[in-house]
Amino acid sequence: MAKEIIKIQDLKREFTMGTETVHALKGISFTIEEGQFVTIMGSSGSGKSTMLNILGCLDQPTSGLYEIDGVSVKDLSKNELATIRNEKIGFIFQSYNLLARTSAIENVELPLLYNSKVSTEERRKRALNALEMVGLADRIHHTPSQLSGGQQQRVAIARSLVNNPVMILADEATGNLDTRTSYEIMSLFQELNKKGITITFVTHEPDIATFSSRTVVLKDGHIIKDYMNTNIQSAASELAKLPKEDH
Amino acid sequence: MRLLNLLKIAYKAIVLNKVRTLLTMLGIIIGVASVIAMLAIGEGSKESIRTTISSMGSNMITIRPGADVRGGVRQDASTMESLKFDDYLAIKEQATTLSYxxxxxxxxxxxxxxxxxxxxxxxxxxxxxxxxxxxxxxxxxxxxxxxxxxxxxxxxxxxxxxxxxxxxxxxxxxxxxxxxxxxxxxxxxxxxxxxxxxxxxxxxxxxxxxxxxxxxxxxxxxxxxxxxSAISEEDAPEAVTQVTAILRDQHKLADSEDDDFSVRSMEELISTFSSTSEMLTILLVAVASISLLIGGIGIMNIMYVSVKERTKEIGLRMAVGGKGSDILMQFLIEAILISITGGVLGVILGLSATVFIEKFLHWPTSVAMYSIIISFAVCAVTGIFFGWYPARKAAALDPITALRYE
Structure with missing residues (x-):
């Protein structure tokens, strides 16, 4: 049996809004194993964002168990959470969140800046490697404004890879991209997944789910579906099927 | 996070907003420059007074009869006949700190x-x-x-x-x-x-x-x-004490009695003049310090703006592992860098102004090393003091809200 990267048991998250208590997650249990490509789906209000925040160690559950790579997150301090995020998770956001007027390589280096164990030389080397993996080795000194949306998201993916995380956590990573570019990005994710990288992809677009190996569907704070995808589509071949753009 | 990295980030943030940073620095620059120029003018006038008085014989000591009381009435010194030739001889013989x-x-x-x-x-x-x-x-x-x-x-x-x-x-x-x-x-x-x-x-x-x-x-x-005259200017106060003791002995004054003579050195005159110009210096420095304070508030203001407009960046830095303390240091160092750079420019401007004043207005000036050191220290403290609150605010941000901030 593959190693469990994420282990969640009876996880609840409640928010107090004035006098009312909102139950965003009402007892959720699932595990993610190493090498899986999981999409977490759900409409707005389903608890998807709350799930994402907890998975990303940005937020802590009210009750229940959450372990990432064998570490229970529940009682960790803010600083310990920051270290977990730094060492175990690679974040990818819908709006890329790159530092403006800062070169691609410096953007990719950012997470390693907060890891004092990594030397300056190693930082640069690892950032170059990560940019190579996403196919941007020739654009390392470009700033975000000199890159297309797809390229910016590739830089963000490189940034998420640079700390060798146990899991990449993507939040609507294709939400700002056109179909062609989003298929390109998905095919990159599939490539990375083939290399053994665990990916959790939070989205509300059903066609994205067809590229993943497993789909978890949330509704009103519960898991209503959790299935392995038997018919994984290849994003690369989908891309080939798209009509050629007129140039 | 290493200091060098923090400095790099701060430098970058400053360079990306050149005009804004320069305008913010202006308060500090003017503040420091005026402190240095004011102190230079103050010190210069103090020195010129000292030179003037020295040319009159700065180690000169005068002994006059006076402060005598007859029947409860204090007498005019010029009518006193209490200073005798014997007093002169006694002082000449006994005083060791006098040259002439x-x-x-x-x-x-x-x-x-x-x-x-x-x-x-x-x-x-x-x-x-x-x-x-x-x-x-x-x-x-x-x-x-x-x-x-x-x-x-x-x-x-x-x-x-x-x-x-x-x-x-x-x-x-x-x-x-x-x-x-x-x-x-x-x-x-x-x-x-x-x-x-x-x-x-x-x-x-x-x-x-x-x-x-x-x-x-x-x-x-x-x-x-x-x-x-005392052997040197430094000996003057000691000479005054000696002469007083000799004359009290000579005039057989009991401990309870006032001196029936007065001994004055130019030192007293110098200190009177110096204290006047010192007073002026203090006033000038006070005015200059206020502009330094305003400069500090300018830094605080711009740091608040900076934190606000970089909320998303702060959220991202936190998401990828930046701790509250890292964010605090980042903004604090940026504030200190602004104020210290302002300080350096201020020192340069202040020194140029001093040279200008000396050359074209012909006012005596003298740049005191301590004024440069003090202005510098004040700058660093201003940076820390006024950078602290905005930096704290940044560090206290919740990463989730910061990331979603538009």
Whole structure:
């Protein structure tokens, strides 16, 4: 049996809004194993964002168990959470969140800046490697404004890879991209997944789910579906099927 | 996170907002520059006062009779006869911190030569007087101790007296003049000294042996004054103490009694003048400090704006592992870097302003090293103080809200 990267048991998250208590997650249990490509789906209000925040160690559950790579997150301090995020998770956001007027390589280096164990030389080397993996080795000194949306998201993916995380956590990573570019990005994710990288992809677009190996569907704070995808589509071949753009 | 990385990030943030940062720095720049220029002017005027007074003989000590009480009435010093020749001898013998000393008697009267006459003051002294007052001779020579002993009728006269009683430009040395109808032989002319700090003409004098003045003009045996000079300026306060002790002993004053004389050194005069200019310096620095404070508020303001507009960046940094302390340091160092850079530019501007003032306004200036060090320290403290709250605010942000901030 593959190693469990994420282990969640009876996880609840409640928010107090004035006098009312909102139950965003009402007892959720699932595990993610190493090498899986999981999409977490759900409409707005389903608890998807709350799930994402907890998975990303940005937020802590009210009750229940959450372990990432064998570490229970529940009682960790803010600083310990920051270290977990730094060492175990690679974040990818819908709006890329790159530092403006800062070169691609410096953007990719950012997470390693907060890891004092990594030397300056190693930082640069690892950032170059990560940019190579996403196919941007020739654009390392470009700033975000000199890159297309797809390229910016590739830089963000490189940034998420640079700390060798146990899991990449993507939040609507294709939400700002056109179909062609989003298929390109998905095919990159599939490539990375083939290399053994665990990916959790939070989205509300059903066609994205067809590229993943497993789909978890949330509704009103519960898991209503959790299935392995038997018919994984290849994003690369989908891309080939798209009509050629007129140039 | 390493300091070097933090410095790099801060440098980058500053470079990305050049104009804004420069405008923010302006407050600090002007503040520091004015502190340095003001202090330079203050120090300069203090030094020029010191030099002026030094030229009058800064280690000069004057002893006058005075503060005597008869039947409960304090007496006018000029009527006192309490300062005796024996006092002079006692001080001369016992004081170890004095280099020169002379008894002094003075009286006013009319200087007459032929058809010309001029009212002046005659000072009876011994030859050491010239050394005490730092006076030189234009022509002729000083009278000798022997001439003092024999109460010779010889005088030296100042330039003003020369101009008035010898208006035709004759050589005064060797001429006879009369002072209050007593004939004197002019044996020397004093070097011109001009007015002193108080506007008194230092060249309107006649100098004669004190014995001559005592016996032939005033007919007195007491002294009006004793003048001395301390070995050095630093010895002056010690000399004052010594002279006071000797005179108290000489006058057999009980511990409960006040001094019946006064001993003053130029040091006191210098400190009086210095304290006036120091007062002015303090005022100037206070005004300059206010502008430094305003500069600091400017930094605080811009740091708040900076934190606000970089909320998303802060969220991202936190998401990828930045701790609250990392974010705090990032913004704090940025604030310090702004204020210290402002400080450096301020020092440069202040020094240039000082040079300008010296060159074109001809005001005496003197840049004090301490003013540079203090302004620098104040800058660093300003950066920390005014950068702290915005930086704290950034560090306290919740990563989830910061990431979603638009």
């Amino acid at each position: 000393i002379t008894p002094m008697v003075n009286g006013s009267g009319q200087v007459i030569s032929g058809a010309n006459n001029w009212p002046s003051t005659i000072y009876g002294v011994n030859p050491e007087y010239l050394d005490i007052k730092v006076l030189g001779l234009q022509s002729g020579s000083m009278f000798t101790d022997a001439e003092v002993k024999s109460a010779s009728k010889v005088v030296l006269i100042g330039q003003t007296v020369v101009d008035n009683v010898f208006p035709d430009g004759e050589e005064p040395v060797g001429q006879m003049i009369r002072f209050n109808n007593i004939p004197f032989k002019v044996i020397g002319v004093l070097e011109e000294k001009g007015e002193n700090t108080f506007g008194q003409d230092q060249d309107d004098v006649v100098i004669a042996p004190y014995t001559t003045v005592q016996k032939r003009i005033l007919a007195i045996t007491y002294l009006n004054q004793i003048m001395a």
